[in-house]
Amino acid sequence: MDSKNVIAAISLSAAVIIIYGLFFAPPPPDPKKINNEKNNIVESTSEAPSLDQNVEVSKISRNEAIKNEDRVQFENSTVIGSISLVGGSIDDLTFKKYTNTLNGDDNVILLNPKKVEDGYYIETGWATANKNINLPNSKTIWTIEGNNKLTPNSPIKLSWTNDQNIKFIKDISIDDQYLFKVNQTIINNSEKTYNFYPYGQIIRNLAPEIIDFFILHEGLIGVFDDQLVEEDYDDIEEKKFSINADKGWLGITDKYWITSLIPQENRKFRTDFDYKNKFRANFIETSATEIGANETKSNEIKIIIAAKEVDVIDGYAENLNISKYDLAIDWGWFYFLVKPLFFLIDYFFKLTGNFGIAIILITICIRIVFFPLANYSFKSMAKMKVLQPEMTRLKELHKEDKMKLQQEMMALYKKEKVNPVSGCLPIFIQIPFFFAIYKVLFVTLEMRHQPFYGWIKDLSERDPTSIFNLFGLIPWDPPSFLLIGVWPCLMGLSMYLQQKLNPTPPDPIQAKIFAFFPLFLTVILAPFPSGLVIYWTINNILTMAQQYVIIKRTTVKTAQ
Known part of the structure; x- marks a missing residue:
């Protein structure tokens, strides 16, 4: 020849x-991910408590779950849904501009109440190592003060007071696209000093059906100190991932949709991706917020529940100064060419x-x-x-x-x-x-x-x-x-x-x-x-x- x-x-x-x-062969192992796996479980030097979740899943329909709880409605030009007053979780969200099928009238539903089989929801709150303090949890019934519907022009306020005379407040606002801001405030009307740790978590009861093309990540995702971390559902079922960071964001991503949490700036936090009968992506600040007698302290958490429109994702990355948030869209290794x-x-x-x-x-x-x-x-x-x-x-x-x-x-x-x-x-x-x-x-x-x-x-x-x-x-x-x-x-x-x-x-x-x-x-x-x-x-x-x-x-x- x-x-x-x-x-x-x-x-x-x-x-x-x-x-x-x-297009067909499995991707080679990511060197960064291999290095991550060697240190997958990070021993935290802080005293931040772990976040437990014991919500039972019921075999009820989505509509029944929504009707069975008191709620605050929200709506803007892109999304519509509600926040449950039981637990104060964002657990009902539908995209107004996107349908499941071409020319269909069934809009894409992303979030579902916690008790539904395919529940998918977001919680924020405070944790403490002091077992003598009553904290709001997934069963707490919040009271709404003032506006009873959340829109870009009318934020809402939820409140709850425990038996130690400590009042917890959530001021929630929404922009005209996909950003929620939750300003959490503690008013300590007692005569004692307490330490609290703000947290946020995204919980998904079931992994969605994924067609694996080997070129797209769907699962748990985050950027921690400028390092991208992508964990598949089956990886997290086998092994917990934990990391400490000074800055970043975390979430759960689908092909076209993402649910993400952005901790308050300049506050160190620990992130856990784990599976205990449900998938969880959460963070908790590693330094305690000390609240003295008759003192008030606040913490803000940003939540982006978005359709992954390029202009919107890039806009949030730039305007909110979220490190590498544009990687919520999986541009892949050829980012420099694809984008x-x-x-x-x-x-x-x-x-x-x-x-x-x-x-x-x-x-x-x-x-x-x-x-x-x-x-x-x-x-x-x-x-x-x-x-x-x-x-x-x-x-x-x-x-x-x-x-x-x-x-x-x-x-x-x-x-x-x-x-x-x-x-x-x-x-x-x-x-x-x-x-x-x-x-x-x-x-x-x-x-x-x-x-x-x-x-x-x-x-x-x-x-x-x-x-x-x-x-x-x-x-x-x-x-x-x-x-x-x-x-x-x-x-x-x-x-x-x-x-x-x-x-x-x-x-x-x-x-x-x-x-x-x-x-x-x-x-x-x-x-x-x-x-x-x-x-x-x-x-x-x-x-x-x-x-x-x-x-x-x-x-x-x-x-x-």
Whole structure:
């Protein structure tokens, strides 16, 4: 096999291996996470007490659980829900702008009351090591003072007084998006001095159903002293995670939604991620707040329960000075490429009003940026195609002497100034942007339920048509593994036509492998988001146009 065949085989193998590694193989272990695991359980030097939770889960419906408790309603332009006066927890929240299905009327519900099977809620409060003090807990019934509905223009106040004459107050406000602020105040009307530790915790009874694509984290998350920590649900079931920090945030993240807590600035805290029949992400300050007789002290906790809109998440990170809060959106290891690519796509979307057109414009921009490099590669490939007869002649002439054949081939490449390796460049140029486009389509909420034209109603989902029912002409719904739609077929066809512009491998077996490759990728990429397949197809068409022009020019020049 001559060097051209070797390079061709390597190129094909590399493409398959890289695509497999990016989308199907388990990710390599994160070195930072390995280091974290060595110190996963941090021995706290503070006296901050642990946070216990003994709420029983009932088999009642969500509506029953909401009706069975007195509540304070809240609403703004993005969310609607209620706060239970039993425990003072935020346990009922629905997103007003997002539905579970395309064109559906069932809005996304994120938080559920604690006694429901899939309860998901947030608690704030005070803890103490003094067992003689009565503190508000999950069963405490709070009293509302003043406003009985929480809106951006009307905060609410909840209060409760224990038998030691210590009054606890929660002043809760909400902005017009996803931010709650809970200002907790203790008024010590007794004659004694006490130590209290403010805390906040997010509790989720059950882990949600997760489709593991190996490129997206769903589970417990936090940034502690600028260090990102991501723990999967199954990891926390096996082992508790605990860490002390001077600053940061913590939460539970889904693909498109996040629930997070931001402790008060300049206060050290301990965070625990654990599982005791339910998942918990909590923090507690490690330095006590000492409250003397007839003294009042306060603490503020910020709570963000958000749809992960890029502008909103970035806005909170900047305006509230939350360290690395933009990582609530899982941009991945290629953050430096994926996030700028999103902003460029979003810019084109605002110009055109269609994310599909924006993807096509991005594809054109990428081709323009790499035009000189691709030109060099295609010129080399065109020369290789022109030199094929001479290469075949040398192969026949030196078929008994492989060493001599290699020397003559290298001399021919040098004489004609051909670099066989340059033919790999188009593949390696496409792979990072292929991955980046896929990541943008997969993780950004802005791409969810965005249509293109015709039958593509959601660019973040696969092409819904199938060649096996003649794209809808036959009244039969094929199973999902047979859904190979129009756009995947167009992509496969464009790859096949592009191959015809490349030098044909002289080895018949290798030629058959190359011929099979477009079909292979068509089947593999059919389940991928249609926006990604559109990108790949348009990129192939632009590549063919550029390659065709170069081949024609190279052929004419050689003939002269």
